[in-house]
Amino acid sequence: MTSLTFYGGVNEIGGNKILLQDKDTKVFLDFGKGFTGLEKYFEEYLAPRSSNGILDFITMGLVPDIPGIYRDDLMFRAGRELKEPEVDAVLISHAHADHVDYASFLHRDIPLYMGQTTQNMIKAIQERSSGAIDREILEFKLAGAKRGDPKIARTVNTFRSGDKFKIGTLEIEPIHVDHSIPGAYGFIIHTSEGPVVYTGDLRRHGTKPQMTEEFIEKAKSVKPIALIAEGTRIKDIPTNENEQLVYDQSNELISKTKNLIFADFNFKDVDRVRTFYNVAKANGRKLVVKIKDCYFLKHLASDPNLNLPNWDDENIIVYKAKYRSGTYSDSDYYGDDRMFATAPNALTAAEIAAHPEKYLCALGFFSFNALIDMKPKSGAIYIHSASEAYNEEQVLSTKRLKNWIDKFQMEHHQIHCSGHAKGEDLMSMVKEIDAKMLFPIHTEHPTEYVRVTNKINIVELNKKYEI
Numbered sequence: 001m002t003s004l005t006f007y008g009g010v011n012e013i014g015g016n017k018i019l020l021q022d023k024d025t026k027v028f029l030d031f032g033k034g035f036t037g038l039e040k041y042f043e044e045y046l047a048p049r050s051s052n053g054i055l056d057f058i059t060m061g062l063v064p065d066i067p068g069i070y071r072d073d074l075m076f077r078a079g080r081e082l083k084e085p086e087v088d089a090v091l092i093s094h095a096h097a098d099h100v101d102y103a104s105f106l107h108r109d110i111p112l113y114m115g116q117t118t119q120n121m122i123k124a125i126q127e128r129s130s131g132a133i134d135r136e137i138l139e140f141k142l143a144g145a146k147r148g149d150p151k152i153a154r155t156v157n158t159f160r161s162g163d164k165f166k167i168g169t170l171e172i173e174p175i176h177v178d179h180s181i182p183g184a185y186g187f188i189i190h191t192s193e194g195p196v197v198y199t200g201d202l203r204r205h206g207t208k209p210q211m212t213e214e215f216i217e218k219a220k221s222v223k224p225i226a227l228i229a230e231g232t233r234i235k236d237i238p239t240n241e242n243e244q245l246v247y248d249q250s251n252e253l254i255s256k257t258k259n260l261i262f263a264d265f266n267f268k269d270v271d272r273v274r275t276f277y278n279v280a281k282a283n284g285r286k287l288v289v290k291i292k293d294c295y296f297l298k299h300l301a302s303d304p305n306l307n308l309p310n311w312d313d314e315n316i317i318v319y320k321a322k323y324r325s326g327t328y329s330d331s332d333y334y335g336d337d338r339m340f341a342t343a344p345n346a347l348t349a350a351e352i353a354a355h356p357e358k359y360l361c362a363l364g365f366f367s368f369n370a371l372i373d374m375k376p377k378s379g380a381i382y383i384h385s386a387s388e389a390y391n392e393e394q395v396l397s398t399k400r401l402k403n404w405i406d407k408f409q410m411e412h413h414q415i416h417c418s419g420h421a422k423g424e425d426l427m428s429m430v431k432e433i434d435a436k437m438l439f440p441i442h443t444e445h446p447t448e449y450v451r452v453t454n455k456i457n458i459v460e461l462n463k464k465y466e467i
Contacts, residue, residue, distance in 0.1 A: 002193040003466045004226065007064040009441040010461040012036035013232055014098025016442060017064065018198070019087075022191040025168025028090040029187065029198050029228070033101040033134060037062050050133045053077025053143060054105055063102055064462065070105050073143040085110050089167045091174075093200030094184035095121040095268065097134075104136040111155040112137070113165070115174065117183025117303060119158050121268065124299040127336065128292040161185070161211075175215040177202035180269045180419020182306055186215045193467060194225035197435065201230050201442065203418065204425040207243045207271045212421075219433045226467045227435035231443030232420040234427075241417045246385060247275045249415045253381055254283050258357040260376045261285070262410075264364030265385040267293040269419065270306055272385055273362075277308075280360040281315055288317045288352060288361040291333075294340040311340060317359060318346040321370065349373030356380075365397065368404045378409035385416050427452045437467060 001023065008017035015034025020027050041060050042048065048056035054070045055078035057063045063070075068083035075082055085107040092100050092114035100122065103112060114122075122137050129135040139151040159165065161176035171190040178184070179201045189196045197219045202212050219227070254261055265272045267289075273296075280287045289297070294311035301310035309316055320341050323332040328348060333341040340346065352359050353374040363370055364386075382405055405412050421429065430438060431452045438456045440446035449456050457465060 001466060002191045002196075003464050004196075004228070004439065005462065005464045006439070006441065006459045007462060008032065008034045010459050011444055011446070013442060013444065014096070016093075016099050017102070018228060018441070020170075020189065020191075020196065022169045022193070025170055026087045027167055027170060027189075028087060030093055030099040030200070031090050031103040031106060032099040033097045034062060035098060048133075050143065051077065053080075055079070057102075057105065063105060069107055069110065071107055071140070071143075074105055077143050089113055091172065091187055091198075092118060093186065093198070094118055094179060094181050095125065096181055096201070099200070100137055101134045104134045104140065108140075108152055108154060111157055113157045113159065113167075113172070113174075115176075115183040115185055116158040116160065117300075117306070118185075119156060120299045120303065121181065121183060121296070124295040125268075127299075128295040161214075173218075175218055176211045177215045178206040178208045178212045179203060180206070180266070180271065182270050182300070182303075186219070188218060188222055188224075190222075191225075195222040196226045196228070196467070197222070197224040197433065198228045199230050199429075201232070201420060203421040204429070205242050205422060206417070206419070216429055216432060224433065224435040226437045226439060227430065227433050228439045228441060229426070229430055229449075230420070231426055231440045231446060231449065233418065234423050234440075234443055234448040235445045236423050238422060238424060243271050243275055243417050246272070246415050246417050247279060249413075250276065250383055250385075251279050251282060253383070253413060254279060254285070254360065257379070257381060260353070260356040260374065260380040261360045261383070262364075262381065263360060263362050263383045263385055265362070267296050267362070270296075270300060270308055271417075273308060276360060276362060276385075277315065283360075285358055285360045286315050286317045288319050288347075288359050288363065290319055290363065290367060291321065291337050291340045293362065294318060295336070298336075312343060312345060314345075316345060317352070318343055319352070319361070319363065319367075319370070320346040320348045321367075322349075322373070365401050365404070368401075371404065371408050376408055376410065380408065380410045381413065382410045383413050383415055387416065387418060423448070439465070 003021045005019040008015035016030040016032050018029040053074035058065045068085045069087050072082050089111050095118045139153045159174050164173050173188040174185040177186045186200050187198045204212050263276050277287045297311040301308045318340050440449050
């Protein structure tokens with residue numbers, strides 16, 4: 001018997017946690033943070049308590065209540081019985097929080113499988129977010145551990161596209177896909193009943209569409225019994241977008257000004273990092289990056305497939321933000337932060353502001369207090385190169401963003417290329433693969449797929465589906 005149980009990603013964008021069981025083998029497909037559920041009950045000053053172990057997360061439905069899958073230290077703090085894990089592994093499609101963060105809570109004896117680039121990305125994320133309870137994916141400290149106590153490393157198995165490996169009765173074939181983060185994969189999972197295909201997150205309009213097409217072709221060829229497909233933008237209005245357009249439109253703006261430029265984008269999107277790095281160079285500018293974003297360049301620049309500069313590249317400037325004393329003292333910065341902040345290519349806000357025509361600042365809304373120190377002249381350009389607001393909290397942030405832009409008399413431009421497939425591309429993908437059963441996830445509009453298939457299962461949370 002083979003079954004699928006959906007513990008996340010149901011009628012929401014992200015939070016994928018899908019349990020695939022084949023005979024006695026149990027494997028999770030992703031174990032991500034569900035922002036919809038989290039924002040339903042919590043906010044900045046009301047958060048799940050680390051002192052309560054896993055209990056707050058289980059009680060509020062943020063993670064499934066399955067005995068044996070969580071860390072013993074978190075279960076002990078929750079007052080729960082400790083049990084041996086009955087899940088054999090977790091397959092991680094990519095390093096976005098809504099697919100991987102809650103793997104931080106999983107039992108140390110449950111191995112994680114992920115792409116090599118995903119592992120490098122998570123290393124960077126953990127280094128720049130040290131201490132966060134939901135950023136302990138590759139290694140973790142026991143709850144209540146003292147400063148200096150060693151971390152416990154998880155078992156992590158890495159793969160490349162086209163590798164095949166077995167977990168119990170399953171044979172798994174990861175195949176790369178194009179997404180707004182490197183190292184993203186879809187999976188073809190050969191079960192005792194037939195192949196199950198999981199898309200993860202993907203797109204067909206990015207910088208490497210051939211990777212997604214390779215995945216789709218392989219998925220078609222195995223004639224799957226089930227397709228678990230994302231549907232983030234299934235209902236969006238069709239758009240003309242690609243990374244070259246982001247470059248062209250940004251380059252046109254920047255070529256016409258000597259004022260400061262601010263580009264707001266997710267640094268995990270290495271295509272966008274590369275785009276603004278190249279735009280800066282083309283206009284005789286250097287790309288200014290935050291100290292925390294140096295960790296991404298440190299871990300990813302060595303991958304020849306990514307073609308990224310390192311943090312000490314001659315065309316990179318490290319923004320030396322005010323920490324602690326506010327005096328730029330070396331002692332204000334700890335660990336690698338100090339290495340970045342004291343490097344020859346590190347500049348303060350005043351030093352950047354003194355030559356606005358020389359820099360393109362990769363500083364977004366959450367770094368806007370830098371504007372107070374940089375004092376940009378009227379007409380400075382702010383490029384928002386990320387998705388537009390889609391929930392209440394993001395709408396509030398957008399209003400605050402506008403207030404800052406108005407305060408400093410900046411120009412606001414929206415220039416973006418999404419990491420998720422367009423609606424028409426999703427429809428054609430589902431139609432091409434033509435699985436015996438379709439399970440739409442990672443979407444608020446799963447019924448839209450009825451336009452191209454009558455083999456659809458509208459997924460319900462925590463419900464088990466035999467396939």
